[in-house]
Amino acid sequence: MKKVLLFSLMLAFLLPIQVNAQKKKSKKDKTTQTPSKSKKSKKPTYKTYVNAKTKTDEGLFKVHHNNGKYIYEIPKSHLGKELLLVTRIKDIPAGLGGGYVNAGSKINTQVVVWEQFQKKILLKVKSYNAVANDSLPIYKSVKANNLEPIIYAFDIKTQNPDSTAVLVDVTKFFSSDIKAISALPSFFRTRYKVRRLDASRSFINSIKSYPKNIEVIQDFTYDASAPPSNRNTNTITIRVNQSMIVLPEDKMMPRLYDKRVGYFSIGNVDYSSEALKADSKRYIRRWRLEPKDMAAYNRGELVEPKKPIVYYLDPGTPEKLRKYIKQGVDDWAKVFETAGFKNAIMAKYPPTKEEDPEFSMEDVRYSSIRYVASTTRNATGPSVSDPRTGEIIESDIIWYHNHLRSYRNRYLLETGAANPSARTLDTPAEEIGEMMRMVISHEVGHALGLPHNMAASYAYPVDSLRSGKFTQKMGIAATIMDYARYNYIAQPGDKNIRFIRQLGPYDHYSINWGYRLVPNANTPEQEVKTLNKWIEDKADNPIYRFGAQRFDPSAQTEGIGNDQVKASTYGMKNLKIVAKNLSKWTSNQTNNYEDLSELYGELLGVWSRYVGHVTGNIGGVYEVNKKPTQKGFVYEPVDKAKQKEAMAWLQQNAFKTQNWLLDKSILANIDESGYTNNMLRLQNRQLYTLLNPRRLERMIDAEVLDNKTYTALNMIRDLRIGIFSEANYTRNVDVFRRSLQKSYIDGMGRLLNSKNTMHADIKSIIRGELEGLNFQLSIAKNRKVNRITKYHYKDCLAKIRNILDPK
Known part of the structure; x- marks a missing residue:
């Protein structure tokens, strides 16, 4: 009993202490929390981003620049409006794209809109690949089945003082590797083994706003294992231009494309069509020209355009x-x-x-x-x-x-x-x-x-x-x-x-x-x-x-x-x-051989072009675009006589050694070697053009329409007879012809052993002609010709055997 009483007294004594301790602790917590509330940052205002230190560029949007940050002030009246976003390469490293990409090349063009969603501004791509009249029920289906992708979501930082515009920070968007606006497409990234964008060497060069467009210049540097130039740097630096252009609200009436007249065009699929399928439409690309005086224009008078x-x-x-x-x-x-x-x-x-x-x-x-x-x-x-x-x-x-x-x-x-x-x-x-x-x-x-x-x-x-x-x-x-x-x-x-x-x-x-206006249309x-x-x-x-x-x-x-x-x-x-x-x-005038070397190389290119024009006749098909109301066919194979004439010309002017191109006074002054390989390269260009499977397939198909045409078999046989003409006589074969003859056999071998799908007749023709050539050379190697010619024929025979029987 005494123990119970003692325990009760102790509990009564300690309880107030614990309660007071809790109260003190609670008060202490409140005092520690109060300062943290006072330190909490205030909600940003317009002056947070636009102040005395800010540089502002007036234009389509106001662009504010302060302390390395770029802020777009987007008028609410522009939300939902369609703009064109064009990604271009402004400056490129040497060799990018193998010489087929230039500074100024367009990489991507897309229609975009800025839209508000809750406390964010979304930059969305709007596609015109599929369209429908917005008054038709199917318009809803087109929208539902072509959901527009969101490129980026920006936090709304604040509004301008009269709440007519929102402010978003675009710094991260334009300094990051955003694939939708990248000037380095995926095939370049694979080709040059690009690993990543190096943020420490990448930055926004400038953003400038104009009345109808905003221009962003980005300097991007990528880590790359196989850059197109300066290989030891493992780096690709590229300057990119992003143009955002306001599109006209009063759309120009488009003009339908007709492939019988040459125009660049744009296309879409129109689901408003009453046909039994969606209607693919194409429109020509042209400037908007509108006469100042329509009545005078319709009378046939020359009239100035409103906007030249x-x-x-x-x-x-x-x-x-x-x-x-x-x-x-x-x-x-x-x-x-x-x-x-x-x-x-x-x-x-x-x-x-x-x-x-x-x-x-x-x-x-x-x-x-x-x-x-x-x-x-x-x-x-x-x-x-x-x-x-x-x-x-x-x-x-x-x-x-x-x-x-x-x-x-x-x-x-x-x-x-x-x-x-x-x-x-x-x-x-x-x-x-x-x-x-x-x-x-x-x-x-x-x-x-x-x-x-x-x-x-x-x-x-x-x-x-x-x-x-x-x-x-x-x-x-x-x-x-x-x-x-x-x-x-x-x-x-x-x-x-x-x-x-x-x-x-x-x-x-x-x-x-393309440009004349059609009255009453x-x-x-x-x-x-x-x-x-x-x-x-x-x-x-x-x-x-x-x-x-x-x-x-x-x-x-x-x-x-x-x-x-x-x-x-x-x-x-x-x-x-x-x-x-x-x-x-050239060299006699300049007293050096640099221009002679350059011009001789280009002379070979001119020769190759002249030859190529003739090559195009063999297996060629004329294409004259027509409507059913017009007479004649759209496609007509080149007639047999013209193709045979072309083959005879090629044998004389391309496959026969062109000694006039081998002038010692030129060659001995511009290079120490490479003459035979250069000539073979030029001849092979024509040879392999003729041995192209698509060309042979066209010639086989042409027989269906005209059994008197120049056939694939005719062409391969004439090619063989001409290129191996020495084998029919007791003649030595010069070094250029030896190279060409081996190339012919190699080309035939590639066709015969190709795993790609080709017309069945092609392999039959190739096998038959190689067997005929095998017989021809078996006889030729025994004639009284020089040793290198004999060796050459034996080598050709070995090549043919390996092609016909790889095992």
Whole structure:
């Protein structure tokens, strides 16, 4: 009992102490928490991001820059509006893409929208691959089955003082490796073994805002095990340009594409169609030209457009070249008159800072011709268009400084025999200027929406190109958009010849078709009847034909004239004269061999092109796009006689050793070796073109339509008989022919043992011809020929045995 009483007294004594201790502890906790509340950061305000230290650039969005952070102030009125996001390579490392990628190359174009979702701003891609009229029920299904991807989600930092805009921090977005806007596609990453973006060597170079666009320049550095240049650095550094351009709210009425007229195009799948399937539609890409006076335009008068197409010259363009570049643009003004517009296109010199302090070639309101200090020999004519309608919004044509050297060299090689002024390394300034003018005109054509039209050079008869009267009026091809740079057909003694290309009748025709407004047409479909008539009125005239370079020998790059065998024969005659005088026109003048070496290498390329034009006839198929209302077939194989003529020409001018190309006075001064391999490489290009499975398949298919055609068996047999002609006689085989004959056997072997699917007849033909060749060489090796020829035949026989019986 005493123990219980004692325990009770102790408990009564301790309990108040514990309670008081808890109270003290609670008070202590409150006092420790209070300071933490006072230290909690205040909710950011507008002044947190925009203050005295902030640099602000006014434009489409306000862009604020402060302490390395970039803030977009996005007006709420712009949320949901469609913008075009264009990713371009601004500057590239040497060798990127193997020389086929240039500074200024477009990598990606996508429509984007900024949308608010709760406390975030989402940047979403809006696709126009699938469309439907938003008044139709199916529109909901199109939206549900084409969910728009979110590129990035930004936290809303705050609003502007009057709550009309939200602020988001875009620093991380533009300094991270975001695949959706990357200028280094996955195939480059694989090819160059790119591991990661190095953030310590990557940064935002600048962000500038203009009234209709925002331009972001990013400098990105990647760790890469196999970079295209500077291999020991294990690094690729690339400068990227992100252009965000506001798209017009009043959409231009698109014009439906017709493959019978050459235009770049955009496409989508339209689910509004009443047909039994979704309707694939394509629209041409073109500038919006609207007459100031529609009534006068409809009366057939020339009318100025409300907004002409204007190109500004790069302030860095050398003064002596400016007039030629300007002429190259202005030449198109006369072409647009065919479509009813006067003063529709022009070039202007760049304004001075006093004239326009805000002028910038990055501003989307100004299209430009940029002069790039680069050793690249090229020029390009890219443009940016609205993917909803095909309307071209802006264009920046690029001219690379060294490009004129290519034209000087080809001018000498292709026209020097008949053109005395081309026989020099110091081409007259006016002639160089004329070449530059025509290159600019060609690139402007691309920027107007016109692709290459390789069929245009086939429109003119070969011998007409030897006529001064004809060439001065018509040029050397029906369009500037063909790769028909020089008149290599004109012969020594021909008078008053135009040697340089120019705008032609097809250019007037295509611009009229694409840009002339169709009266009383309010939809693209309502224009079709008129557009179709414009085509069919010209359909029987080859001058107005459009042809893409594929399998059609009448649509080949760099060719001129409507008979490749005849044209290349003229070209070879001229090239032999040039080869004979090449030292005289180069090294004898400069007292060094650098130019001789360069021009000899390019001379071999010219020879190869002339040969290739003839090769294209064998297994070639003419393609003339037509509608069912037009007469004739779309596809017609080249007739047998023309193919046999081409094969005979190739045996004489390509596969026979071309001793005139092996001039000791040239070779012994430019290289110590490599002559046989160089010649074999050029011959193999033609040989393996002929032995291409697709070509052989076309020839086999042609037999179905015409049993009198030149067959695949005919071609392989004629090829064998010509290349091994020495084996039928007691003749030694020279080193060039020995190499070529072995290449023929190797090529046949690859076809026979290929695991790729081919027409069954191809392997039968190859096996039969190799067995025939085996018999032929078994006899030839026993003839009285020199030892190396005997060894060669024995080696060929061993190769054939290994192909026919690999075991």
